[in-house]
Amino acid sequence: MGEVRKLQKKLRQIENLEINISQSLTPEERVKISRKAELRTRLAELLLQLSGPQQTPGIVGGGKHEKMKRQVEATSEALPSHSPSATKIPKGEAEPTGRQKKTGSQKETVTRGETGRKEETGGRRETGAGEEQSEPCLAVTDTSPKENQEDAEFTSLKASWEKAKFRLRSLEGHSDIVTCVVAVDNLVISGSRDTTVKVWHVPTATEQRNLGGHTGGVTCLSAPPPEYCRRLAWELSLGDKERFILSGSADCCVRIWALSTGQCVKSIYTFNAVTALCFVPEGDGYIITGSDGGKVQAWSWQTMDNCQSINAHEEAVTSLQSQGPLVFSSSAEGGVSVWEGLCTNRDPLQLLHHWDATVTGCGSQEGRLTLSPRGDRLFVAYGRANLRILNWRTGTVSRLTNHSSIAGVTDCVHQTGGLLIGSCYDLTNGESTLNLFSLPQCRYLASLTWADAPRILCFAAWLTGSGGHRWVTGGRALTVWEQLPSSGKQRGDVTTKRDNRLDASLIESEGDSEDEEDSDDYDDDKEEDYTSQDAPESGSTSWLRCVLQ
Incomplete structure (x- = not known):
């Protein structure tokens, strides 16, 4: 080992x-x-x-x-079955004599009869000469109609995804890794390490615009809501339907682009390499940026002035996500902070909670940590085989298995249309998959892969007018996923499979750090150093973490 x-x-x-x-x-x-x-x-x-x-x-x-194909580790543990049904032993279940009625699928207990006849009496079996042989009591499954309905819905959903078909189309144009993607209407906007932002028309899979202007790798993108776009469009004398996109870069700039013209209409200089950003649609609106030094800053959407600067984290900010007035930030050292937007022009962010790596269990030397909020839960991908689910109010953590061995790497997590989607990359063989889980129960549905699938670093998704799924994945390749009718004759480009070892995948964490393969039982000083000598000491690769909208 x-x-x-x-x-x-x-x-x-x-x-x-x-x-x-x-x-x-x-x-x-x-x-x-x-x-x-x-x-x-x-x-x-x-x-x-x-x-x-x-x-x-x-x-x-x-x-x-x-x-x-699969790695079976000696350290793998059997996880408890994740089912809404609870098995219980009813009170007063065994009566020594008389009739005892049982509910559900259990048979009614029969009173003792003639010699030689086998009869049930609670938890015992009676034989020929009247001697009794002990037998385990039968447990009663206590399921409510709601639980039965949930099970039926899950079974139907799982069956539909086992038949899922997707057509894949490659979007060619970037000359380096795609680090972030967002979707706006029928457009996909991608940012790359090649310093460009590109706009793609999805129905035709063609490049519509090339937005050049950054002098460093593009690290993050965000799309403000339409009502805030209209305010800026009115100020700039543009049409009411104009949409804007925000891009952050290692060149310390945030640029605001008009999608109809491809022009940079405003820019913000942050004095630090921008590693994450998001938009808070509260009050007049705020742009929130994170830097490679751990700083979180708030900027007015109306004036582009800096409203607040906070030394929020010890290392690089790797992800920023908004949920209503709340902002969630994560850092390369594994910490997660929750902020409340106060809709004021001065100090608009107030810290509600901070959970460090000892709570989240997400300590990472590579800074690979991304977030996806849902109510009180925060889904966290941190470059390991599991997803973490943090209750950001209480600090309790559970783990969702996203790979059958510790050789798996989870780079991004996303929610769309009742699905939780986690990317997975197998270090052992270079295979890449997307694992699908149902929400809100987080029950495993299926895995999707395709021939020569590259590592997926970022993800965007939306539903079409007909209710079908349309996704975009980025990394070494930029790919559009178009869901095909399951009843049609057209063959899909994606292979759907199930890994039964992920069926029982949700377990409570015991507060462990789960260092997995990094808790090595060998001396690193004796091993060859495979880290970049030119990289900064903290958050060297954190700029790759994308903000998933």
């Missing part, structure tokens, strides 16, 4: 090195990256030796090297 963990850590470091903010790699870094296939081959061999009889190996196309 020691060597397996070493190889997994090296592969994780190589993957993060490839998507580092550095625009160019040193010769030493290129040598390290070139060893990825070799390390994967060795890891696959070790896992085959450690795997049980249920393990099924797979072969990489072209016969280059073996890879594992």
Whole structure:
């Protein structure tokens, strides 16, 4: 197991090195990256030796090297079944004599009869000569009509997603990694490490505009609501239907773009590399930015003036999300803060809660932490095999299994149309999937993958007029997902599968840090360093974390 963990850590470091903010790699870094296939081959061999009889190996196309379909770790635990039904033992269940009526699917107990006849008496069985043989009592499943209805709805939903079909279309144009995506009507806006923001017309899968102006990699995007767009459009003498997009960059700028013309209409200089941003639709509206130094700042939508600057986190802000007047921020050191927007021009943000990494369990050296709020719950992706679910009011945490082994990496999490979607990338074999869970119960539905699927770093989704799903995924490729009618004859480009090991996937956390493979039982000083020598000490890759709208 020691060597397996070493190889997994090296592969994780190589993957993060490839998507580092550095625009160019040193010769030493290129040598390290070139060893990825070799390390994967060795890891696959070790896992085959450690795997049980249920393990099924797979072969990489072209016969280059073996890879594992699934990794069975000795550390994997059996998770409790996640079902709304509760099994209970009824009070006074066994009566020594007489008739006892049982509810549900249980049979009615019969009074003792003639010799030689087997009869039920509570938890006992009577045999020929009148001797009794002890037998376990039958538990009664106490299910309400509401629970039965929920189970029926879930079963129907699961069956529909097992038949899901999607057509995939690639959007070609960026010359580097796509770090963030948002959707506005029939448009997709993408930001890239190549410093550009591009606008795509989804129905035709064509590039509509190329918004150039940033001098550093684009790290985050946000789309203000239409009513706030109308206010700015009126000020700029533009049409009432004008939509705007906000982009943040490592060049310390936030730019505001008019989508109809592709022009930058306003800009904000923040004095710090912008790593995350969101829009708060309260009062006159506020733009909230996060920096690579951990600072959270609020800017007036009306005047673009700085209203507040807070040293909120020790390391880089990796994600900012708004939910009504609330703002949620996360940082590279694993902390999460909850802010309330006070709709004032001075100090509009007030801290409600802060939970550090000892509570969230999301300590991360790579700064890979993104958020998706839902009521009192905050879904957190932090570059590991599990999603964390934080009750931001109480600080209680549960874990949602997003991969069947610790070799999985979760880069982003998103909610759409009653679904929770988590991306998953397998360090062992380079496979990428999207895992679907039902909301609000977080019950596993299905996994979607496709041939040569790249690592997914960002995600956007919306529903079409007919109720179908339309998604966009970004990373090394920018791809549009168009849901096809399940009854149609057209074949989809996506493979739908189920991993039964994710069925019982929601468990309560015991406050552990769950360091998993980073809690290595070996001395790092004796191992080759796969981290970038040019990267800053804190939050070096956090600029990649996208704000998922």
